[in-house]
Amino acid sequence: MSPEDAATPGVATRLFGENLDKAVAYHHSLATDGSERGFIGPREVPRLWDRHILNCAVIGEAMPQGATVADIGSGAGLPGIPLALARPDLKIILIEPLLKRSVYLGEVKERLGLDNVTVIRGRAEEKAVRKQLGSVDVVTSRAVAPLGRLAGWSLPLARKGGAMIAMKGSSVGEELERDAAEIARAGGGEGEIIQVGAELLEEPTTLIRIPRIK
Numbered sequence: 356m357s358p359e360d361a362a363t364p365g366v367a368t369r370l371f372g373e374n375l376d377k378a379v380a381y382h383h384s385l386a387t388d389g390s391e392r393g394f395i396g397p398r399e400v401p402r403l404w405d406r407h408i409l410n411c412a413v414i415g416e417a418m419p420q421g422a423t424v425a426d427i428g429s430g431a432g433l434p435g436i437p438l439a440l441a442r443p444d445l446k447i448i449l450i451e452p453l454l455k456r457s458v459y460l461g462e463v464k465e466r467l468g469l470d471n472v473t474v475i476r477g478r479a480e481e482k483a484v485r486k487q488l489g490s491v492d493v494v495t496s497r498a499v500a501p502l503g504r505l506a507g508w509s510l511p512l513a514r515k516g517g518a519m520i521a522m523k524g525s526s527v528g529e530e531l532e533r534d535a536a537e538i539a540r541a542g543g544g545e546g547e548i549i550q551v552g553a554e555l556l557e558e559p560t561t562l563i564r565i566p567r568i569k
Contacts, residue, residue: 364404366555370412374440377467381436382408384463394431394456410522410560411497412437413552417520417562418445422492425450425512427479428499432460434522438495439472446471448488452478479508490514497522503534506565510541513567519543520564527563544568 363379371378385403389395399406411434418424421444426435429449439447449472451457457476464472477484479494494509494517502523509519523530531538531546538546543565550559 364409366409367404369555370409370441374443377469378408378412378437378440380467381432381440381463384466385431389431389459392455392459394459405556407433408437409556410552410558412441413555413560414438414495414520414522414562415442415445416551417549417564418442418493420444422446424448424493424495425479425488425491427494427496427508427512428452429460430456430497432463434495434497436460436463436467436469436472439469440467443471446473448473448475448491450475450477450479450484450488452476479512485512488512490517492517494519495521501534502527502530502563503537506534506538506541506543510538510543510565510567515567515569518564518566520549520562523561523563525561527561531563538565542567542569 367378368375382403385395386400390400414434415438423446425448427450429435429451435447435449449460451460457474460474464474475487491512494512499505505521527548546563546565549562549564553559
């Protein structure tokens with residue numbers, strides 16, 4: 356059995372509900388097309404569900420109902436596409452600077468019929484992107500940059516009262532302390548470390564939530 360045909364985890368049904376078929380199709384796309392085009396490393400293909408799709412989908416636990424969410428540096432659509440599938444009430448905007456990746460994101464959006472997803476090619480810090488995007492409720496990301504720099508890109512995109520909610524590793528507490536001055540300069544308030552997916556995944560996903568206060 357090839358990796359792209361691996362059994363769908365039972366927890367995927369609980370996370371994606373009526374969108375399970377679309378989640379399976381996205382998994383297949385990453386395992387085949389995404390891998391062939393260099394967006395997913397070959398070693399990651401057998402663990403796409405656990406390490407990439409499911410751990411991104413559970414971040415919906417931290418998202419307000421009906422929010423507009425910008426996913427910066429979206430790459431192959433992580434975390435934005437699993438989030439859009441798990442939380443169809445959210446409006447997801449995928450921001451990706453590289454042409455080949457933004458093209459792929461557009462293809463996935465059309466193939467899966469994701470009406471709640473928009474793709475913007477560009478960098479979060481570009482004025483043109485900010486103008487096109489406007490202010491959003493939440494800015495999310497995964498493995499994009501150190502926290503201070505990430506806050507400088509993310510918080511200006513969020514409305515006052517909104518937040519950045521970024522996927523981070525276990526050292527996020529150290530990053531939060533180290534980059535406190537940069538976060539404050541970007542308009543951020545006190546950061547909160549959150550774990551989501553504890554009831555669904557063997558290893559919960561760690562998030563940092565920083566509100567925009569100015």
